[in-house]
Amino acid sequence: MKTDLLFAPEQLKRLACRILTAAGSSDKEAEIVAAHLIRANLTGHDSHGIGMLPTYLRSIANGLLIPNTPLKLISDTGAILICDGERGYGQRVAREMMDMAIARCRDTGLVLTALRNAHHIGRVGSYGEQAMAAGLISLHFVNVTDHTPVVAVHNGADGRLLTNPVCFAMPGTAKHPNLLLDMATSKIALGKARVAMNAGKEVADDTLLDSHGSPTNDPRVLFSDPPGALKPLGRHKGFGIAFFCELLAGVLSGGGTMQPEHPRHGGVTNNMLTILIDPQRLVNNQWLESEVDAIADYLLASPPATDADDEIMLPGEPERRHAEQRSRDGIPVDHETWRELLAGGTALGIPESELNACQTTP
Numbered sequence: 001m002k003t004d005l006l007f008a009p010e011q012l013k014r015l016a017c018r019i020l021t022a023a024g025s026s027d028k029e030a031e032i033v034a035a036h037l038i039r040a041n042l043t044g045h046d047s048h049g050i051g052m053l054p055t056y057l058r059s060i061a062n063g064l065l066i067p068n069t070p071l072k073l074i075s076d077t078g079a080i081l082i083c084d085g086e087r088g089y090g091q092r093v094a095r096e097m098m099d100m101a102i103a104r105c106r107d108t109g110l111v112l113t114a115l116r117n118a119h120h121i122g123r124v125g126s127y128g129e130q131a132m133a134a135g136l137i138s139l140h141f142v143n144v145t146d147h148t149p150v151v152a153v154h155n156g157a158d159g160r161l162l163t164n165p166v167c168f169a170m171p172g173t174a175k176h177p178n179l180l181l182d183m184a185t186s187k188i189a190l191g192k193a194r195v196a197m198n199a200g201k202e203v204a205d206d207t208l209l210d211s212h213g214s215p216t217n218d219p220r221v222l223f224s225d226p227p228g229a230l231k232p233l234g235r236h237k238g239f240g241i242a243f244f245c246e247l248l249a250g251v252l253s254g255g256g257t258m259q260p261e262h263p264r265h266g267g268v269t270n271n272m273l274t275i276l277i278d279p280q281r282l283v284n285n286q287w288l289e290s291e292v293d294a295i296a297d298y299l300l301a302s303p304p305a306t307d308a309d310d311e312i313m314l315p316g317e318p319e320r321r322h323a324e325q326r327s328r329d330g331i332p333v334d335h336e337t338w339r340e341l342l343a344g345g346t347a348l349g350i351p352e353s354e355l356n357a358c359q360t361t362p
């Protein structure tokens, strides 16, 4: 197998900006979307990084993603904000929604926001990071619509849902900063199956069903017709959380659920319900920090299990380590993803030589 290509983060971001502006985005929008994608690569989530651009170009061509669409505020009743993404870049409209909600939370201490009809919002952890940078706690519930369902319900044989992610973020302390749980409710994110397929790899046992409902390790089943399905995380428990994402994000945002009467155009639409909390309204900072440090230290001091597959870490730690390593050593991109980026870029009229020029060793 060929080794991945390696890019300095700034080079990859320039490449993303070039493709995004060629696809119609203003410089400012391209900068926001590109920064989000590269941060996903940096934190180790290649599934939500620059490799999403070919999908976005297809969505633009099909009228499912509309560049230069700002967030639309539908309703503002103090601590409750309802917004419509109107099929704009999710990375932009969700960020704008978070900016608005963070400003409001300074006054109200607690904010609930519902965002509907955003094109793919990407790595949900990035909105948790936005909240943490403002000293706030955030809880996010997301559903996915407009796409063929490829996540099975517990004990089901076919896809009925998508990967409905949840994210919980808390600023933490100097010793344990940025506590961030950000995860799909399927066994793995759909994008991770795409990354495995592009790299010619299999996925772990007990992750996938083929289109007949039988177990398989071949990620290609998810991208064939009829598709197979990802299994829900943690059996009935992950399914239960995914179901509540449909209820909280899909129903309460007004954006809708995966129920079959809603159209499925083959795009990726996200709805998100977000709760922002100012911790200072609840406890004093000294107590919060000492208690967070105490519980974090206690958990990390557990002796490793005999079948441990890694050291004990808190949620958010793998991303922090990836970001440190990839900022230093560069971001790997597999050859299939690179081929798709070149095809997408040249179709927009960008000379291949210009795209290839980004490909220098960091």
Ligand code: NAD
Pocket: 045, 047, 048, 120, 121, 122, 123, 124, 125, 142, 143, 144, 163, 164, 165, 167, 180, 181, 182, 183, 184, 185, 188, 189, 190, 192, 270, 310, 311, 312, 313, 314, 315, 316, 317, 318, 319
């Ligand atoms: P993952 O399985 O890589 O990580 C999930 C969480 O577990 C993270 O918070 C991570 O910090 C933590 N974690 C990982 N290994 C750990 C360990 N050994 N010890 C302790 N904690 C650990 O993430 P995923 O489920 O594959 O999701 C990947 C990304 O996909 C996320 O950013 C998610 O937001 C995104 N996503 C987006 C959508 C969408 O529709 N926009 C849908 C699904 C997923």
